Amino acid sequence: MHKPLTQKRLHAAIIVTAILAAATAQAAEVTVNQHDKAFVVEGNKIETITINVGDTLRFKNDDPFFHNIFSLSDLKTFDLGSFPKGKSKTVTFDRAGMAEVECAIHPEMYIEVTVK
């Protein structure tokens, strides 16, 4: 027979389970690399990406110069500021819809993010 958990321990267990559930079932994190002035996922240049509500995009700069990722879309407005090679910044999309994401420095870098 199990020893009854203390109230404190029970809370901790619930929190850990919640975090695990969020990390596995619900909120995925996808890394979008900035490579040769293009958005790249797992080595492939992308122009669109589809994710689920609650998912996070991690924008990671692989180029030897700065990028500055932003969106002025109604769905999600953000400005990640500029960041150099090797650095990354994240954005979590908490509503369904479509967002246009661009690099302010290099407007040729443009993707449409669809959130389901």
Next chain:
Amino acid sequence: MKIHPKFILMAHKVLFITCLSIAATSIQAGEDYSHFLRPAEVPQPDNNRITTARVELGKMLFFDPRLSGSNWISCGTCHNPALGWSDGLPTAVGHGMGVLERATPTILNTAYQPLQLWDGRARTLEQQALGPLKATGEMNQDLDEVIRELSVLKGYRDAFEDAYPGEGITKETLAKALATYERTIVSTEAPFDRWVKGETHAMSKTAQKGFEVFLNKGRCVLCHSGFNFTDNGFHNLGLKGDHDPGRYGIRKIKILKGAFKTPTLRDVELTAPYMHNGMYKTLKEVIDHYDRGGDTKDNLDPNMQPLHLNPSEKASLVSFLKSLTGEPAPVTLPRLPIE
């Protein structure tokens, strides 16, 4: 066997120094720098392919001062082929001799640009073409009026019919013809290109050293990349006393305050003075500016930093930039319709 940690550290140092020396000597003929050569094919939209008739019409319009409200300023007044398709002035002079805020950019290789103008506010050459015509400070023209003026001239009626059969003389065909002519204004082969193709002596040793500085210590290539020597991007260079919002007027993102489009370096020797406000007279002054890491730091592009170039490195950079000057491409002027 146990390797002493100090030895490992030394081995790393040796390896590092070896890598450095490889980088320093990596600029030589025969290396593949082919991405610095202009693609032979000029991008052109499906709904406005380049044809001889369209180029000829576009050229007539480009050099016709009747496109302006005063009938005195043509596109070629500011985009003068004898001055590197610019005007040799710090900033442009427009309608009524009014001095404008920004320098006239060269139109060399604009066909390859994804965004037009210093602030990128027009995407295509077709979108850009009529902007200066309408702008009160520039050509100060009423578009309906210019269409009427062109329509009474048989020479133009025929030229438009040849170029755009059945489409008539409209704002659209006017813009399309001008855009088509601009697509023919592309850089020609420069000593640098011949060197890239393997002609070892096409570029002087000094210019070759300048290319090495350009790629490494000078950090120039971080923005002036590819065959057109531009990232097609927007940067605040920290020009002293400049308060033009630049790209920020188009996109309200902090980094874009005071940022302007990276211009091509093709034929840069021919397009002095330099910068979007024409504040520097010589390439030497421009290089000194970058060497200081810019002057105004409030919203300086993060790629900018003091470079600590020595006088010989600076001189070699100038020499390299001059090796980007293409063969002369003489322009024959059209005979404009007078009735």
